[in-house]
Amino acid sequence: AQSVTQLDSQVPVFEEAPVELRCNYSSSVSVYLFWYVQYPNQGLQLLLKYLSGSTLVESINGFEAEFNKSQTSFHLRKPSVHISDTAEYFCAVMPVGATNKLIFGTGTLLAVQP
């Protein structure tokens, strides 16, 4: 079975400061990795994904995440956050092969303060 751990339920940060949202997973098989973002009163939006290839993946709005197989982590980073980045961020994994099921973490609320 797979599981995803997001240890930080809430991360407060000042505008223009760097941020890291942590994600660790457990799986006996290879997985694809995803970060989804949920803005207030909206649905889930795909932020970035790791399927294969380069372990560093980037989004169009300045976020990046690095897949670390040895540490089973997929932490999300941004060097300088904006007020508009305030949202809930969910890490998710999908076992490679026979399933399409996404397994989500509990989410991290990124609260950007002026």
Place this chain on the structure above:
Amino acid sequence: EPEVTQTPSHQVTQMGQEVILRCVPISNHLYFYWYRQILGQKVEFLVSFYNNEISEKSEIFDDQFSVERPDGSNFTLKIRSTKLEDSAMYFCASSVFLGYEQYFGPGTRLTVT
């Protein structure tokens, strides 16, 4: 940009009533899903659907739940006899193929009173 749509955005129903939640997946996608998020909890997988049949379902998806693709565009989730604990946000998603990223709709908030 194509997107997944869901109706209604909010549904209030009484315990024991049947509800149908509707979704229109992205048009060229072949795989469809339902997830739910109980307030304050993680997003949970309910069911996946491909080629007009269920391809996978979770233990949550019991006999009270059913899914259907009644026509070429809609994908529905039916709960036959709602319970208080069915209150949640229900998300529909779709993907092009197995293993590809899933695109989510805005959700339907179901409140069972």
